[in-house]
Amino acid sequence: MNTPVIGVLALQGDVREHLIALAAADAVARPVRRPEELAEVDGLVIPGGESTTISKLAALFGMLEPLRERVRAGLPVYGTCAGLIMLADKILDPRSGQETIGGIEMIVRRNAFGRQNESFEATVEVAGVGPVEGVFIRAPWVESVGAETEVLAEHGGHIVAVRQNNALATSFHPELTGDHRMHALFVDMVRAAS
Numbered sequence: 001m002n003t004p005v006i007g008v009l010a011l012q013g014d015v016r017e018h019l020i021a022l023a024a025a026d027a028v029a030r031p032v033r034r035p036e037e038l039a040e041v042d043g044l045v046i047p048g049g050e051s052t053t054i055s056k057l058a059a060l061f062g063m064l065e066p067l068r069e070r071v072r073a074g075l076p077v078y079g080t081c082a083g084l085i086m087l088a089d090k091i092l093d094p095r096s097g098q099e100t101i102g103g104i105e106m107i108v109r110r111n112a113f114g115r116q117n118e119s120f121e122a123t124v125e126v127a128g129v130g131p132v133e134g135v136f137i138r139a140p141w142v143e144s145v146g147a148e149t150e151v152l153a154e155h156g157g158h159i160v161a162v163r164q165n166n167a168l169a170t171s172f173h174p175e176l177t178g179d180h181r182m183h184a185l186f187v188d189m190v191r192a193a194s
């Protein structure tokens with residue numbers, strides 16, 4: 001496959017920034033809101049935003065089960081921040097009714113790095129990629145991972161990037177920096193999977 005088609009789950013969050021970053025990383029990028037649209041993509045990005053809102057809208061749009069099914073079947077997925085939370089098998093401190101898609105054996109802590117006004121940027125060393133400027137906005141961290149989960153980066157002693165098979169997740173937002181290496185890594189994963 002030359003140019004993979006990668007969707008961005010467009011229920012809430014910074015969808016546009018991911019569409020731009022994916023296009024810059026040589027993918028055909030399109031928003032995904034409905035099961036029929038999900039069925040047509042080779043990979044999917046779950047953006048940053050508010051995980052409780054994304055969870056509720058996914059249920060409302062009838063997307064939660066189709067998402068779980070495709071991820072279980074091996075669809076390559078990349079979640080940033082709230083998207084990382086959506087890919088967690090377990091949330092330590094979920095809001096009531098908050099559900100995830102799952103796919104990565106990990107336990108996450110929401111808002112772990114503090115509140116909105118404690119947002120920060122830091123250079124993060126990502127295995128296989130190199131130093132990346134990490135933008136952390138009310139970011140979660142990964143409290144613990146399972147045996148199959150690869151830790152790609154830590155910040156301040158906390159896990160902030162992971163991969164398990166075809167699922168990639170970061171606590172930070174590479175889509176906001178203009179550096180498209182994380183998206184390029186994901187596009188490579190999509191190419192390798194298909």
Ligand code: GLN
Pocket residue numbers: 047048049050051052080081082083085110111137138139140
């Ligand atoms: N704290 C948010 C949540 O729980 C995530 C913030 C973000 O995506 N920038 O969903």
